[in-house]
Amino acid sequence: MRELSNIIEEYKKKTPKSAEMHAAASQFIQGGVGSPFRYYEPYPFFVDHGKGGRIWDVDGNEYIDMNQCYGAIIGGHAHPEINKAIGEQAEKGTMFGIPGPITEKLLKELLRRYPSMRFFRFANSGAEATMYALRLARAFTGKDKIIKVEGCYHGAHDALLISDKPHRPSHMGPAWAPTPTIESAGVLYDTAKHTLVVPWNDPDALEQCLQRNLGQVAALIVEPIVANFGMCLPEKGYLEQVREITRRHNILLIFDEVKVGIRLAAGGGTEITGVKPDIICLSKAFGGGLPIAALGGSEALWDMFYPLGETIHFGTYNANPVSVAASIACLTKVMTDDAYKHLNKLGEKFKKGVDESLRRHGIKAVVPGIGGMWTVFFGIDKHPKNFRETLGIDKGMWRKWWMSLVTKGLFITAPSAYEETFIGAGHTEKDIDEALNKIDDAFKELI
């Protein structure tokens, strides 16, 4: 068995320039990173460039990238079609704050992929999309409260920074009626009064929550396929029951498809589950690598937004033409039917390989997921059905495995045991074969 300290020493030897850059950046930004989730001990490597399924750091080390910018890259890094679209639009000008000719093309493509939606509006990040989704739901229903699922992250704005990864069992309340816990200093205490929390895969708990808050709830926000406490699929019939319950209580159902949308299928989680929500939030893979988000609404919500209605949705950067151009190229030229087939085939091969390798080494772990999105949970032998069932995972083992993989040149996931791989259409069979060899080698170091 290899010690973590030994792996970290090897990592340090391979990444001296990253160490220097991190030390310099740390003087001017906390943790030396642009977004805190990118930090890990002893320091993150600094990236120089990427191509397809691979990235290279400033020390010249090559990595197979299965984090794909937390799922924001789907066709591979520096895709020529997307770069061409960005370049052509940049030549014409990057931003005007005036409507232009290309937005309609993107809207049509989105509505083709998500036919249950009547319209889409644009924003710049997943957090913005979910923030506007809540506002729209509150405006439409005239109710204040929102329900979310325990363990799920929907962006760093106050209303949803509740019970995203609660970690103190004494504060979490009963499993069937979790106590909303605030996850950041600075979030108003009262926020937790308006954001209620339910367990995933438990329709009775949702019904009871609505009974306790009768006539006060505007919406339930869920990922149709959870990708935020690792991968956690809805049990058979769960989402159908959720749809029935939300309809019966006259509350809106919001699908946060920021991670799974566009990625798991052309029409994301909505297409895969067949359940039709009232509102859909998209971002990440949707932008093909540029910042953009979209908020879709059903027919009933058409006239809610200003100038038809009184709900506000503003933004200098909304529908910025460079992001729109990149998104059109990603959706229409890169993510074709064949690209989805390729991605899913690689995903299956990956999952099979990891399972076999775990079995060979006798390591207790499960690998839940779908398509190209997989999580390895060490220390448990049953797929968790909700966040509480992940509390027993072996994070120490995961950390050692993850660090070992980084040192071997595989950036398997973002630096958290709750993240998943993002296998994309930019990966190749060779990427998967090499990744599986590295994974197997890293497993050997755990036993």
Ligand SMILES: Cc1ncc(COP(=O)(O)O)c(C=O)c1O
């Ligand atoms: C499901 C989900 N919703 C929303 C967000 C927030 O997206 P962004 O980081 O673009 O604000 C995330 C980010 O990871 C997410 O996973």
